[in-house]
Amino acid sequence: MPPKARGPLQLVHREVDNIRGQLQSLLKDVQNKVESKEESFRRCTELKISAEKTLKHLTKLTKADEIAPVGHYDQRKLEEVGRLRNILEQLNNLSDKLSPPGTSAEPDPGDSEKEDSEEETEESDEDDSDEAANDENQKNQSQAVNAPRESEPCIYTALSDFKGDQEGDLTIQLGETLKIIRKTSDGWWLAENTKGERGVVPRTYLKIGSNLNDGKDEDDEEEESDETEEEKEESDELSNNDDDKQSCAPKTNWSTFRKALTEIDATDVLSAMGAIPSGFRPSTLSKLLEEEGDKYKGSRYMQPELSQSQLSFSDLFLDPDTGKLIPPRLRSSSQVRSRQTRTCVCFTLWSCKKIPKPGVALQVLSRHIRLCAFDGIRVLSNIHTVRATYSSKKPRVWLFSPRTSGVTPSLLDGDCFLRCDTDNPGLGILFELGVTFIRNSTGERGDLSCGWAFFKLSDDAGNPVPNRTYEIPVCGGTPYETNVDVEGAPSPPSTAGKFYQMLKAQRQPKLIVKFKTPNSRLKTQLSLLPDTLVHCLNCIPLLAMYRQLLADALLVDRPTMQNADLIFNPVLAAFPALVDQPDMLDAVRTAWMDAHSTMKWSQKREEAQVKEKFTQTFLSSVSLLLYSSSMPPYRWADASSEERRSRLISSTLEALKKARGKTGSLEALTDPAATHVAFDISEMTFDLLREAR
Template sequence: MPLKRKGPLQTLQRETDDIKKQVDALVRDVQQLDRTVGSAGLTEASQRCGDLQKSTEETMKTLKKLTKAEEPAPVGNYEQRKLDEERRLQTIQQQLQSLSVMLSVPQKPTQSEKVTPSASQDEESEEESEEEDEDDDEEKQTDFFVVVCTFVGEQEGDLTVQKGDFLRILTKNPDGWWLAEDSKGRKGLVPKTFLKVPQDQEEEEEDEDESDTEEEGEEQLEPTTKLRCGFETQPPDGAMNATDVLSAMGAIPAGFRPSTLSRMLAEGNTYRSSYYIQPELSQSQLAFKDLFWDSDTGNVRPRVARSSLMLTLWSCRMIPGPGVGVQVLSRHLRLCVFDGVKVLSNIHTVRACHSPKNPKMWTFSPRTAGILPSLLDGDCFVRSDSPSPDLGILFELGVTYIRNSTGERGDLSCGWAFLKLFDASGAPVPHRTHELNVNGGTPYERGVDVDPSISRRATGSVFHQMLASRKQPKLLVKLRLPSTKNRATLNLLPDSLVGSTCSIQLLALYRQVLADALVRDRPTIQNADLICNPVLATFKEVLDHTDLLDALRSAWAEKESTLRRSHKRDCELLKGLFVEVYMSTVFPLLWSPALPPAQWADEEQETLRWNAVFASATLGVRDGAGLSALLSVNPAQEAFDITQLMVSLSCNKCSSC
């Protein structure tokens, strides 16, 4: 019997398998690089990485040229298999790119490279020292530094230091590993990126080279945070001083930090839902990258993302709280899509509940229904199309506090957890309940405990260690696939978005209205005139205020309950009703002076605003009073602005349209 002939796609799959094996072997070698080889091994690993990158790129080009007609025998589901292979190659490319960055960063010297330099090296060092002495303005010769991040020695000759220790620098080696002496006279090597100039010394040198010092500090931080921690995050800013004060007072646990995700939310709209719900323009700026019209169905064309799943927040346990003198205004959890380097989605917030009888236990309220706030909804959806092999969900447990003595408000991180969505082979992690360890510090720190005192007690017998492990903070979450109905709705949303499950239908209706105005009804794709559509002009603002979105959700649920089953399948009818409900409920509230301003974690203000929102929204949807208020003789509205009605196509996810 003749052998079955292999098709081009099957041959390419085997080539990809071979490349994957070589990449896995390279990863293992790189992980052992510091302990087994020196600079020669680094060069060899870098060369192997480059060769694999070329092979992967050539294989990708070959794959894209393949067609079903080239197959010697029929292949079932050919296009899907080809797409799966393309995604596998993209994952390998991303992995090789990360390895290339890692290998390009100066590595830590091995023991053989830490010996006393030779005579020729001494001469070269003397020449370099003379050049440095000629130009002191380029680099300050500082003797004393403070440790900004705990470092545990990895090899003989390293110096283990704790955050806050003062060190005297004896030698500044060009490879980035400095010889230091601590207060007890112990000497050893420490990475310079873990050190900074003491605050008082910085103030003395501020007038001379403030800008140079900041630039140098940023350059020094980036390699270490990538290699040792896996996060490309800047170190805490001035808010850290307030946290240090509270820590010194014993008011907060040692593992608490200023909230990283809260700071990102406060810096602008880049990490808000309103930014990610907007369509993204293509490179030509003449069409959209993630919003297409399907003429066959008369609807938005569905887009299947790499990750599209449902997430249920269950509880957090053993989360310590602030001590005396600090009042907690809000306990909450913020989550986003993260790839170990940067945030890839909006940051979604869910408020937690707790009982005074068990203050270390945080719980969430899944499946919010009716007019209950979606801010309490522990059922979330996560959507991302990133090809990163390290794709996952970053969770940050936080509290908003106020100091009783000063009235100062702030946001603290009580710890963070990370749930990777794909394993080393690229397969999705199991869709089940996951118990995640909660780490202290910030996402760019490693090995920090929320409450270090628990770890110190975790010594002795195995039984005592098991008891101590049960006292460690944990986060309980459940991953599951969306239902058939939810999957179809999620495919109408942008490629990257995180939000509450109860808002999926509203977001999908908005995207359909958006496609009608921006794609279907445009005269030509080159037309970029202003579009008069108050829903599109203002919906993103509603999305950033959960109480307004809840009012719209409640009004829509009431309207939908009156529809027949056939009407619920009529897409054009649903879009028209959505616009009608929106205009009669939340649109008049956006510029109503009677609506109290939003104030996060202010219970009294939140209650006043909640009552005002739902009193107006309920009256509007039942009696049509919303539009009547806009057309009344003495309207109680703020001054009219053209941005309330007009949408521009010339911008790409900006805050002005």
């Protein structure tokens, strides 16, 4: 049987593997000093010339050169370009070390004089971006990212109609030819049509090439490259104006994503270095948490929500007969009025499988999952984070809810719930797998998305999904990109058979989630929480208690419903801040569990006594910790800060536990060693006008 013919791209792949093998051998010989410097320099120069020739040959290849259809051709070609550039970068560094005094490490001009202006611009931009990353010079970095990649043409054709719904969007029609000014990893590209109008369009609506000018020569491409370089400043100004306009748009996340048009995308540099696998992107949900203030934090969703008239509350109601907080669907004790359908589900994060690892150039500080309610366009709830446990023996597996001797920390607890009051049929849960890292060479800190998964909570008929265990496939890119594979998942060929589907299912990264039905007690406590919230199940009793105290202060103790004076209540003033600090929330839970266990059964049946006991426990534990000058500020994925906070919390709770019930119980609060920050009235008062949503 004759051997199967190989396509040009596959042959280039083998050549790159061969060059990479020779490079590894050369590096090993240089390290072991097997040969002289002159001989090593000669081998390095020959290998560099071979790599440059292969790169030039690769950039001229097109999909039409293949003898058989190749799936994801452009993506595979870009991967080979990235590998070759990484090899050339290593060869340049090695050549600088080996070159004798007065000898240039650059290849002969004749070997590169055929490079077109677009390739030269890209190489210089990439070199500038690498040097800027090492020098932490953001200005040079932003200039390096602005130019489109040399291996991707600037001219694209619209695959479908797209109507711009917001300012800054570019409305396009099927078959329209567009020039791409700037490409970003979030999937929204800055484009210009034939009329000179500019705006952002989704990359999934575009295909490479032009229907009108498929046969244009290289000179035209060089002119377009020059025009693109001249128009950078103008497009930067346009992007900034678009961001200002977008910030006024209600209930949208596009303004945050479009800031990437004028910011350096760290993944470009890391991808060129081979430090991150394909499919990794800057974390979308982390960016929302950092740039949108408290808009997507749990503390904001715990605050009372005003009704449309701004004169009452839409999520706080008391039973006038019992004085207890009742579910929002009960308007009064004598009448039941149903509100719009709300979603309430409980689920457990079990594990993630086949998740690729970042490269050795990055030090991973945290592996975690961020989750929220999502309808395919907007984030509809707070963003909750669950940290994964990781073992070097199984580097591609993430686990959740580890077995501990005591209470499971809320940061590691994979038992979660989601409540959302939207009636959108496309509502689901967005899971973003992410890592927080430090770049070893520069000390740069950042967040990457290792992939994302979306689970729709209803079927096509609108019925809730059954409670069972699901294996949700993990996709690469961002939630606004489609058909992006994570490294390790095979790309689909043009004709995929059953065998390929089985192979892909086996290699596809997966998130395993189990949905379950809550018991009656848990359902009652969940009904007391805000209409929209995502959090862990073990904190529900604390959250429900806070909502009960909030209802008492706002609906019972206020002189009139129109009174908006400051309310003296340290619990209401301090508790929301703890929702965003998992270790402090665990401290409240531990202290309350100990105090509740000492209460008599008759006391537990009295709602007033339970509230009073909770208030006393809160003031004698968390208030001491929250306003202690020794307590370092909470910082995500900071090991030293987390360790110091943990030691201080543990020692303080242990001291309070020993002093409880004794005559010297106030010694821990009046200890001269326990210094406090300067007093502020906001520590003791609840401001309704400032905190209400």
